[in-house]
Amino acid sequence: MTITIALPSKGRMKDAASAIFERAGMKIAAVGNDRSYRGRVEGWDDVEIAFLSASEISREIGSGAVDFGVTGEDLVREGLAGAEARVEFAARLGFGHADVVVAVPEIWYDVDTMADLGDVAADFRARHGRRLAIATKYWRLTQQFFSGSHGIQLYRIVESLGATEGAPASGSADIIVDITSTGSTLKANHLKILSDGVILHSEACLVRARKPAHEGNATIDRIIAAVCAVL
Numbered sequence: 001m002t003i004t005i006a007l008p009s010k011g012r013m014k015d016a017a018s019a020i021f022e023r024a025g026m027k028i029a030a031v032g033n034d035r036s037y038r039g040r041v042e043g044w045d046d047v048e049i050a051f052l053s054a055s056e057i058s059r060e061i062g063s064g065a066v067d068f069g070v071t072g073e074d075l076v077r078e079g080l081a082g083a084e085a086r087v088e089f090a091a092r093l094g095f096g097h098a099d100v101v102v103a104v105p106e107i108w109y110d111v112d113t114m115a116d117l118g119d120v121a122a123d124f125r126a127r128h129g130r131r132l133a134i135a136t137k138y139w140r141l142t143q144q145f146f147s148g149s150h151g152i153q154l155y156r157i158v159e160s161l162g163a164t165e166g167a168p169a170s171g172s173a174d175i176i177v178d179i180t181s182t183g184s185t186l187k188a189n190h191l192k193i194l195s196d197g198v199i200l201h202s203e204a205c206l207v208r209a210r211k212p213a214h215e216g217n218a219t220i221d222r223i224i225a226a227v228c229a230v231l
């Protein structure tokens with residue numbers, strides 16, 4: 001059986017992902033020209049590489065179209081319902097760190113915790129005639145965290161496809177759920193992270209699709225061992 005590994009074709013994880021495989025003794029060569037979206041691994045004839053975007057990788061692992069992928073934990077947990085049952089986080093790779101956080105305007109002086117935010121959400125309709133609006137592209141993680149972990153039910157998600165941190169100032173939402181790494185974008189937009197508002201500490205992971213065909217497959221075990229050995 002040919003094992004397919006999906007690696008980022010662009011973006012911030014691309015170079016570090018390929019570098020880890022190279023260090024692991026799996027040197028990747030493009031098939032065809034340099035812009036090709038397929039590759040192979042020198043000396044590993046039963047392995048092929050598919051170059052995809054980070055969010056496509058989480059989808060393809062979920063559907064089982066690829067065997068392994070390197071992508072952000074946030075994209076896997078956001079993209080796949082019941083991720084744990086469908087995929088294995090085989091290794092945390094030590095790059096692509098970002099936290100998915102709940103952030104509110106700095107001037108909400110009385111709001112520092114999720115419990116405070118729950119109180120705000122409960123009063124919001126009476127005070128403002130509408131529900132608290134949360135701008136995010138992480139609607140699954142937001143619902144799990146607000147409704148599942150904190151019992152907050154009174155809110156509305158406003159889907160954001162970019163510049164999420166600008167939503168409170170522009171009036172399209174009251175608060176946000178987004179990723180942050182240095183914190184400078186939140187700061188520039190006068191937003192603060194709630195003290196218990198970190199939903200997920202994400203980083204790039206080697207993720208395996210859970211497939212029956214992987215049972216007892218020596219190449220599967222060899223790939224995981226080779227990557228883990230260089231971390």
Ligand SMILES: Nc1ncnc2c1ncn2[C@@H]1O[C@H](COP(=O)(O)OP(=O)(O)OP(=O)(O)O)[C@@H](O)[C@H]1O
Binds near residue numbers: 012073
């Ligand atoms: N400062 C950051 N901003 C955005 N994403 C970050 C940051 N730091 C780390 N990441 C991680 O990088 C991943 C997204 O990578 P990138 O933005 O390169 O993807 P992409 O190529 O834009 O993918 P797609 O086009 O499919 O969305 C996510 O897992 C995210 O957590």
Ligand SMILES: O=P(O)(O)OC[C@H]1O[C@H](OP(=O)(O)OP(=O)(O)O)[C@H](O)[C@@H]1O
Binds near residue numbers: 178179180181186
């Ligand atoms: O905490 P910081 O270091 O400020 O990083 C966080 C910001 O970086 C990302 O945006 P980016 O400008 O990289 O664009 P992208 O979302 O299109 O990747 C992300 O969406 C945040 O807005």
